[in-house]
Amino acid sequence: MTTSTPTATDTATATETTAAPRPARRRFRWRDYGRPRELVVRYLLLLFVLAITVGPLLWQFLTSLKSTTEDVFGTNATLLPQHPTLRAYEQVFDQVPVATYIWNSLIVVALSLTSQLLFSTMAGYMLSKPAWRGVKGVWLLLIASMMFPFESIMVSLFLSVRDLGLVDSLAGVWLPGFVGAINVLVMRAAFLAVPREIEDSAMLDGAGEWQRFRYLYLPSALGSMSVVAINTFIAAWDDFLWPLIVLRSEENLTLTLGLARLQTSSFGYDQRVVMAGSVISLVPVLVLFVITQRWFYKGVSSGAVKF
Amino acid sequence: MATQTQKPVAGPDAASGAVPAPAPGRTRRLGRALRPGPAPGANGAALYRRWWLPWLWTLPAIVCAAAFGVFPFLNTVVLSFTDAKPLGGAANFVGLSNYTRMLGDDDFWLATRNSLLYAVIVVPLMVLLPLLLAVLVEKRLPGIGFFRSAFYTPVIASSVVVGLSWQWLLKDEGLVNTWLEKAHLIRDAIPFLSDPWLILLSAMGLTLWKGLGWYMIFYLAALGNVPRDLHEAAAMDGAGPVRRFWHVTVPGVRQTMLLVGVLTGIGSLRVFTEIYMLGSPTGGPGGQARTLPFYIRDVGLDPLSGNAGYGAAVSVALFVLTLGLTLLAQRLTKGDEE
Numbered sequence: 001m002t003t004s005t006p007t008a009t010d011t012a013t014a015t016e017t018t019a020a021p022r023p024a025r026r027r028f029r030w031r032d033y034g035r036p037r038e039l040v041v042r043y044l045l046l047l048f049v050l051a052i053t054v055g056p057l058l059w060q061f062l063t064s065l066k067s068t069t070e071d072v073f074g075t076n077a078t079l080l081p082q083h084p085t086l087r088a089y090e091q092v093f094d095q096v097p098v099a100t101y102i103w104n105s106l107i108v109v110a111l112s113l114t115s116q117l118l119f120s121t122m123a124g125y126m127l128s129k130p131a132w133r134g135v136k137g138v139w140l141l142l143i144a145s146m147m148f149p150f151e152s153i154m155v156s157l158f159l160s161v162r163d164l165g166l167v168d169s170l171a172g173v174w175l176p177g178f179v180g181a182i183n184v185l186v187m188r189a190a191f192l193a194v195p196r197e198i199e200d201s202a203m204l205d206g207a208g209e210w211q212r213f214r215y216l217y218l219p220s221a222l223g224s225m226s227v228v229a230i231n232t233f234i235a236a237w238d239d240f241l242w243p244l245i246v247l248r249s250e251e252n253l254t255l256t257l258g259l260a261r262l263q264t265s266s267f268g269y270d271q272r273v274v275m276a277g278s279v280i281s282l283v284p285v286l287v288l289f290v291i292t293q294r295w296f297y298k299g300v301s302s303g304a305v306k307f
Numbered sequence: 308m309a310t311q312t313q314k315p316v317a318g319p320d321a322a323s324g325a326v327p328a329p330a331p332g333r334t335r336r337l338g339r340a341l342r343p344g345p346a347p348g349a350n351g352a353a354l355y356r357r358w359w360l361p362w363l364w365t366l367p368a369i370v371c372a373a374a375f376g377v378f379p380f381l382n383t384v385v386l387s388f389t390d391a392k393p394l395g396g397a398a399n400f401v402g403l404s405n406y407t408r409m410l411g412d413d414d415f416w417l418a419t420r421n422s423l424l425y426a427v428i429v430v431p432l433m434v435l436l437p438l439l440l441a442v443l444v445e446k447r448l449p450g451i452g453f454f455r456s457a458f459y460t461p462v463i464a465s466s467v468v469v470g471l472s473w474q475w476l477l478k479d480e481g482l483v484n485t486w487l488e489k490a491h492l493i494r495d496a497i498p499f500l501s502d503p504w505l506i507l508l509s510a511m512g513l514t515l516w517k518g519l520g521w522y523m524i525f526y527l528a529a530l531g532n533v534p535r536d537l538h539e540a541a542a543m544d545g546a547g548p549v550r551r552f553w554h555v556t557v558p559g560v561r562q563t564m565l566l567v568g569v570l571t572g573i574g575s576l577r578v579f580t581e582i583y584m585l586g587s588p589t590g591g592p593g594g595q596a597r598t599l600p601f602y603i604r605d606v607g608l609d610p611l612s613g614n615a616g617y618g619a620a621v622s623v624a625l626f627v628l629t630l631g632l633t634l635l636a637q638r639l640t641k642g643d644e645e
Contacts, residue, residue, distance in 0.1 A: 033448050045443055046454050053458050053519065056472040059482065063475075115367070123368035132361040138369055145376025151577050151600035152626040153379035155393075155607040155618040156386060160379065162395060176375040179368050238465035240580045241600070245608055256467040260584065263471055271475060278468045285463045293456060 057282065064088050064275035072271050088276035098277060100251055101258035104170055105237055108254060111174040112236040113229060119179035120228055121221070124187025125213060142181040150242070158245055168248040176242070177235075183228045190224035191217055230292055234285055255281050380626070386619035393613040405620035415621060417595065418602035421507060422628070425598060426575035429511050433571040434564050437519050441526035442556060455527075459520035466517070470584025473513050474500065477585070500585055503595035510581035510596070518574070522567050526560060533559030562640075569636040576629055579604070599625045 033039060059079070063072055065088070066081040092098050126132070127139060150157075157176050158167075166172030194217055202212050240256045247253055253261065259277050362369075387405050391398035409415050444455050461469060476482045477499035484496040499505045533556060541551045557564070579600040582590055590597035594605065603625065607618015 028449070034446075039448070042443070042446070042448065046451075049440065049443070050454060050457055053461055053516070056469070056476055057460060057464065059476070060468075060472045119367035119371070122364040126361045126364040129361070132358075134362070138365050141369060141372050141377065145372035148376065148380045148626060149573065149577055149629050151579065151603065152622045152629065153376075153383055154600075155603060155615050155622055156379035156382040157375060158393065158608055159382070159386070159391065159615060160374070162393070177371070178375075179371045181368070181372050181376065184368050234463055238463075238467075240465065240467050240583075241604075245604065256465050259471065260467050263474065263584075274471060275475075278471050281468050282464055285465075286460065289456070289460070289463050 060275050060282075061279050064272055064279050066272055068270075068272070088270070088272035089280075091270070092273045092276045092280070095273065096258065096262060096277070097250065098255070098258065098280065101253055101255040102280070104252060105255040107170050108173050108239075108243075109233055109236045111170070112178070112232050115174075115178040116180060116183055116232045117225060117229055120183035120187045121218075121225065123179070123184045124189075124221075125191050125217060127184065127188045128191035142184055146181045154242065154245060157242075161246060167246060168252055169246075170252060170254075172246045173239075173243050173254070174236075180232075183232070186224050186228055187221060190221040194220050226292065230288065233288060237281075237285060383619045383622050383626075386616055387623050389616045389619075391615040391619075393608050393615045393618075394610055398616065401616065405617045408617060409620050409624065414594065414597075415602065415624075418597045418599045418621075419624070419628075421597060422576050422578070422599045422625075424507065425511060425514075425578055426572050426632070429514055429575045430568055430571050432515055433518055433522060434568050436515065437522035437567070438526045438556075438560065438564070440519060440523045441530055442552065444523065445527060445530050455523075458523060461517045462520045464517075466580035467584060469513065469517055470580060473509065473516075474585055477509055500587075501592060503586075503591045506582065506586040506591045506596040509585050510578065513581045513585065514575070514578060518571065522571075525563055525567055529560040529563035530556070565636065565640055569633065572632045572636070573629055576600075576625065576632070599628070 030036075030039065034042075062079065062081055065084040065086070066072060067083040067085045067087065070078070070082055123138075127135060127142075129135075161167060161172045161175065164172075164175075166175060199212055199216060202216055207215070238256060239254075240260070243254045243257050244260075247257060255277075259274070259281060262274050262277060386398075388400060388402060389398040390401050390405075440458065444451055444458070474481075478484070479496040479498065479500075481499075483499070484493070487493045487497070497505065499509045537555050537559070538551055541555050546554065576598075577600060578598045582596055582598055582601055586596040590601045590605070594602075597605065599621065603618050603621050606621060607613055607615050
């Protein structure tokens with residue numbers, strides 16, 4: 001460690017801790033929030049929307065807990081399971097290679113996370129430094145590559161993956177988007193947000209470029225890296241169309257593909273089992289969401305194009 | 308910028324401008340003392356002394372953007388003049404025949420109509436409904452954080468998972484039909500999943516439902532920028548909540564509405580999974596509910612009967628539609644600024 005290191009880290013953390021001390025908590029009173037009538041209407045509306053948005057997912061979960069003696073459909077079906085059981089979850093692992101599907105999905109997620117984080121950070125950093133020749137050209141290339149909707153180039157992409165011999169392989173699923181231009185833009189914006197003065201003072205203290213990158217830029221870009229990581233995780237875990245095009249054999253399917261195949265297979269699986277599979281797919285993203293909520297909303301405002 | 312025309316050797320120090328660069332000798336001495344890092348070019352002092360270092364750091368992004376972004380598009384245009392097969396073999400130049408085939412292809416026009424219809428119906432609703440929702444959750448009430456998060460859950464769920472859920476809701480013996488029958492509103496089940504029109508409408512409902520939370524967040528950010536005093540002034544003048552919504556809130560978030568319009572318009576042209584899950588892998592009976600991406604996959608990528616050349620021609624059509632929509636939106640935005 002050189003003597004300049006503490007200065008760089010100190011200044012970096014100083015920019016992060018901007019939160020003001022919280023005002024003392026006042027006693028809670030409903031009337032602070034509005035007239036009673038308005039409040040009742042607001043909460044009724046909120047509950048109504050809650051039923052619409054979460055209802056179908058909740059119902060999916062409840063159905064997966066039902067026992068075989070209960071009706072899932074029809075006039076006799078109840079909303080809550082009368083005899084809750086985890087049988088469907090055992091069955092989905094017994095009858096269907098769900099463990100394999102999950103493993104495959106995890107491989108794609110791990111590959112994507114590694115490449116996206118590493119390469120978008122590297123490229124984003126260099127693009128935030130205008131002091132090299134060709135930076136404009138790279139920038140234009142990245143912007144241009146975002147112009148084409150995936151669906152309009154997927155035929156050509158498939159032919160490329162075929163020529164590389166990656167049809168029906170997880171590498172083929174991962175490769176075409178191994179570093180997204182949008183993530184590079186997000187990282188570049190994060191690095192640009194680091195105040196010039198801090199870098200200058202770090203430089204005066206003798207910090208080399210690698211030191212400045214490692215101890216000044218990287219710590220202050222951690223937030224944006226989380227955004228990239230979360231978006232990448234969700235995109236890879238939830239993706240359907242591209243894996244559907246690339247993957248063929250049963251043992252290579254990702255979880256979303258396996259679920260869709262369950263549903264459309266001629267066997268006509270027990271609905272409780274299919275629902276159990278859906279819940280298994282939903283849980284990781286839900287957990288991630290609950291843990292990292294504030295980054296989620298940041299991800300939206302960073303302008304990722306998603307439907 | 309002056310720094311850009313300088314020799315790369317000038318390095319990052321030249322970029323900083325305001326502060327004189329440290330003596331090169333000193334930087335080099337310190338650089339040698341550094342631990343090597345995981346990334347290439349770990350030695351700070353050497354970073355710009357080697358002209359190729361910035362290129363090395365950006366290389367993966369360049370390769371990805373070029374090989375899997377720009378090249379596929381150019382290649383799609385080239386392919387559209389050939390009869391390439393998805394599984395390989397020699398491709399022959401066939402001139403414009405893919406395009407002439409496309410113009411006379413009823414299934415292509417059906418898919419185009421479905422995609423455009425999707426945009427026409429989904430865009431206005433997706434511009435308005437999340438805004439209303441954002442207005443509802445904007446006020447900080449006890450528990451509002453829970454509601455906001457809950458409204459966001461459909462966004463993070465996979466389209467396949469929510470598709471499965473909706474499929475079982477909308478089946479002939481599904482929850483929706485059962486409830487409607489119980490309420491004596493209908494006698495026979497509504498064929499949500501077997502009638503092409505109803506498949507399309509159900510898929511639109513699914514798209515809207517899944518996108519609500521996403522665009523709600525867009526609007527929440529925008530609403531924060533609408534000045535409070537405008538609302539208060541309007542309220543003093545006796546404007547009710549509805550009038551205030553149309554005359555204060557809507558003009559305040561105009562730009563965001565345009566952005567959401569463009570994004571949902573492009574998104575509508577990209578719909579695939581919703582139709583696949585609700586209308587079966589064939590895209591409804593006889594493929595009548597297929598959208599353009601669905602049709603591209605069917606004609607271009609089917610391992611047996613597929614014709615990648617023809618699929619590429621349809622892809623070009625899809626791209627032109629997307630581009631047209633973007634340009635249209637740009638025009639609208641310009642008109643807005645004047």
